[in-house]
Amino acid sequence: MVDVSVESQSEGQLDTVQMLVNMGPQHPSTHGVFRMVLMVDGERIVDVEPHIGYLHRGSEKLCEGEIYAQIVTLFDRLDYISNLNNEMAFCRAVEKLMSLEVPERAEYVRVILCELNRVASHLLFFGTFGIDAGAMTPIMYAFRDREKIQSMFEAVTGARMMHNYIRIGGVKNDVPDDFRQRMTALIGELRQGIDEADRLLSFGEIFLARSKGIGVIAPERAIAYGASGPTLRASGVPMDVRKDAPYSIYDRFDFGIPIGEKGDSWDRFYVRVEEMRQSLSIIEQALRDMPEGPTITPTRLVLRPPQGEVYVRGENPRGEIGVYLVSNGADRPYRVKVRPPSFCNLMAIRELLLNTYVADAVVILGSLDIVLGEVDR
Amino acid sequence: MVERHRPGHTTPQAAVALDEKGQALERLLPDVLARFNPELGAAVDLVTATVNPSDVAEACLTLRDSPECRFDYLTCLCVVDYEEHLQVVYHLYSTTHKHMMVLKANVSPEQAVVPTVTSVWVGADWFERESHDLFGVTFDGHPNLAPLLLYEGFEGYPGRRNFEMPEYAEW
């Protein structure tokens, strides 16, 4: 794996040799199959070449051969940590193209579940980021709480990860009768759990030393890279699709957008912690206002949306997801393009890693919170 | 995909409904892009402008730098294969004005060359590599058009519609 190159550079008295280090594709810190070829000079990274595509399944091409109802299952598998947010993005694209109204109650159910999914996703990040920085226990706390969310999903959608619950025109079926009580209890538990995990990890001396001031990206650079979500907000840009172009019913809720100050790894981490609290408050408001009524606008099984193209944006836990849907009036889409948030965030990795230490590479990569299923599609 | 044509049946078109920002952009764009003779249109709620492929980079630079537009954020870059031509589609967003537009350029499948926009937005880098991989569109001036999603030495352009999918057999 290690290849010693011939050129050497003398730095003071010591003779140093540049070395090529292959990180990945099977490396615990890459959260999937992602490979980085690092050129290191001692401990310092002088060049980075990221390689993706190990998980390329051709999802976009597959979409062209499936009817609209089946594509929801493919979107589940893009960002497999925040499935519901993905489903919602696709369903919204089709609904927008067809000018289909979604019943009020369905919108509320969607928002509640999507925000819950955001909390689940950030909890996973919380744990894995701790591991990346060398703290082994936080993931136990994070997973204890995430497990409760997964059980909730299981009770509502019937599946723990690949739900296929949000359908074109609404949601698959109404929430169970004890939904409200269970959710209220769950929110309380999550609040406590998040606070506890936060106390455990966020302000620990060692953790701060590992992540503060590491991997700083300036707001202009982040924008130029097309970064979005917590990665961009950590740099101090308050960009959130839920606020900028409110979709679904997000304009009815009162919530804040946490932003960071410096744009370093710790900011990216803490923005997410704060975001979990905001999401919980959105869920509370939505639970309070949730009306009764139908949960799906009945449509035909085989949809034939009108000819045209549509682009929808949505806020995923990892950033802005975009779905570009071209229809030619047939029962299958003509072209589906997904703008995956982690793909754009990951693009900045080279700039983030240059001139840092190898040990920090793991922390920086972890702080971007990538999901390779979505990067490679 | 074989399209079914039922007699007496015309494919309905998606309804166009521009919001305020879209309408403002629609009025604005002919002036900003005057040099490039854009063909303006609308796709549901976004303004679209089609320009010559050779003008893409300059048009993007103009759109990014003109004070009324300030499209400083490349949301998405993709290629759609319309069989007789390939369409390179840029979804642009402005973080200051918070509006969005679509820029398009049509190229022929045999001579698919578009100037790169990596100098305008660095974030176009991987999008262009991906499009090169899957659709065989060459982005002129791109620093490194190495395969991104596919492996080195992959034959053909799997994104295109005429790509033959290998057969799959169940074990």
Next chain:
Amino acid sequence: MLGNLKGLLVTFATMIRKPVTYQYPKEHKPIEDRYMGFPVLMWDEKVEEPYCTGCMVCVRYCPTQCMTAVMKDNPLHADGKSSRRKIVDTFEINLGRCIVCGICVDVCNFDAIEMSHEHELSKYARNDNRSDLGRLLEMGWAYQQETGWRPAKEKAAEEATAEAEN
């Protein structure tokens, strides 16, 4: 420093708490009512035959094309015992390929297929997850007994009559 102490406090507090872990193979986490396990076929007790007519609608809409079905004439119909003119002859689901999406249940017009609570996938042989009609019905029967499942149409009809009576 303060952060470290706070973190230690959390650790000590957790020490005296009851563990939340389920020791999996010995102890199973309870399954929610709506849990979608693998699709299974249902058994019509009244006529002693499967509900499935082998109409292949589910086969066509399955996103992974993991099922096959063959239809035959129903011998019980000829005897006048059953109202189903056609009945399933062979049916196979490759559970290794099934993505548990539930589309087959949504599209079936005969309430013949249902998402069970079955979810264990480990098998001794590579092909053991290709479940044939017998096995699917067996799994379905277990599910029927466990949950007291009744076809949706029957339930809807009963509810309608109950409402009419009220």
